[in-house]
Amino acid sequence: MPDPDVDHIIAVHDPARPIERAVGSVLDHTAGSVRVTVICHNTDGGAVRERLRSRAADSRLRFIDLDDGIPSPAGPFNAGLDAASARFTSIMGSDDELEPGAIDSWLRVANAARADVVIPRVRHAGGAYVATPPTRPWRTRRLDGVRDRLSYRSAPLGLVSTSRFGGLRLPPGLASGEDVRYVTALWFSGAEVAFDRSGPAYLVHSDAAARASTAHRPMSTDTAFLAGLFASTEFSSLSERQRSALVVKLLRVNVVSWVVNRPHVEAWNGEDRSVIAESVRRCLAIAPGAERPLSRADRALLDAIVDERTEIGEVIRLGRERSRFLRPASLLPRRIANALGREAPLRFGAASALVRGIRR
Incomplete structure (x- = not known):
């Protein structure tokens, strides 16, 4: 397919994860040009593909297998970023999903604000909105890393411009905090950062047996x-x-x-x-x-x-x-x-x- 507006990257570390929910929330509810890249990380890629067998003919879906033996989210997300050629990249955990129309809403904000980065709302599935970033009241454009407390949004969810940040990668090998350095480069770059403050949210699910982001570690x-x-x-x-x-x-x-x-x-x-x-x-x-x-x-x-x-x-x-x-x-x-x-x-x-x- 031609280069899309958004390369949406989903990392999956276990075929038991509800990957079809994550993929469906994007492909079934996005009118804009989007490609979903599923990174099968240190797991059975065939089993992951089987869960998505009904979408095998969808040209908007592709798979990448990564067996690096490293239990870090950085590897698969970097693999997805390496393969991206769209105007924007976006990342997601395999347990999560987007509310209908989320990516379309982010693109509208990006176009209206000429934004390099669009921050979405985040909500716990079936629950409350996450109170980050705690920006200046009702601020949606020209967000500032200090004045809008952007560091409190440590996950690079939403849209990130490939032309501005296409060379940026997550530090490899880290099992925790791998995204802090990445977002620090975004928030304090002087780039145009916009907040889709009232649009569809990124939904965080907690129904998996053990999320990589919440597992107990030394x-x-x-x-x-x-x-x-x-x-x-x-x-x-x-x-x-x-x-x-x-x-x-x-x-x-x-x-x-x-x-x-x-x-x-x-x-x-x-x-x-x-x-x-x-x-x-x-x-x-x-x-x-x-x-x-x-x-x-x-x-x-x-x-x-x-x-x-x-x-x-x-x-x-x-x-x-x-x-x-x-x-x-x-x-x-x-x-x-x-x-x-x-x-x-x-x-x-x-x-x-x-x-x-x-x-x-």
Whole structure:
């Protein structure tokens, strides 16, 4: 087929995944020119093709087999990007789907805004919208990495221009955080970034037995992406404000999730405690002051992590406490002078609520 407007890349790691749901949500509900590339990664490609046998004659569907033996999402997505020739690329997990007309809506936004990147809404299937990115109220065009808090959208979902970013790839080999460096290059590039703030959503499903993005891993695996990120040209080119915006997201989201996802002492192995402490110290050192707008509850958790004399049980307790969002410790930073800052809980929470609360 001629080069389409969108090369939509779906990585599948297990034939048992509902790949026909993902593919159908694109091919059955997109009027525009789209090609779906299914990357069969370290799995039985024949079994995947069998699940999609009814679509064998559809020229908009193609398959690529990748057996690299590496349990990382970066490999298959990079293979799809290598094979792309469309005006835009788009990626999707095999467990997920798009609401009808999503890609058509993204293309309309891209054309109207002359955008290099279009960010879609994300919603949990059957549930709430994901409150990222917590942009300036009702902002849809000319989004800015700092002012619109784009780092909180760490998955490069939606549309990405091939002419502007066709050479960009995810760092290979990482099992977690592989997309952070990629989106950092997008959000702080000065490119035209638009938000399809009221269009059909990307739907995240949780009905698979074990999603690759949520599986339990050693702390060293979860934190491995930081070294490459901080040593990258993408990071070194950031201004001080941009570094701070990225690092405060890492502290507020990534670090907290590393604790919250290990709610029992037995879930921490012998190295996890020292690995997370060193990771937080690295974040604080590379962007001094980035932690200042965080809530008192978040700061207490970070202090406990860095002080390795603090028992794991206390770290876990502080992780639970910071999730009680309506108490003063969760709403205010340590210094009242920081209370109305862009990344402070009050403004950040209000912006998040506006994104989550939009309905069609």
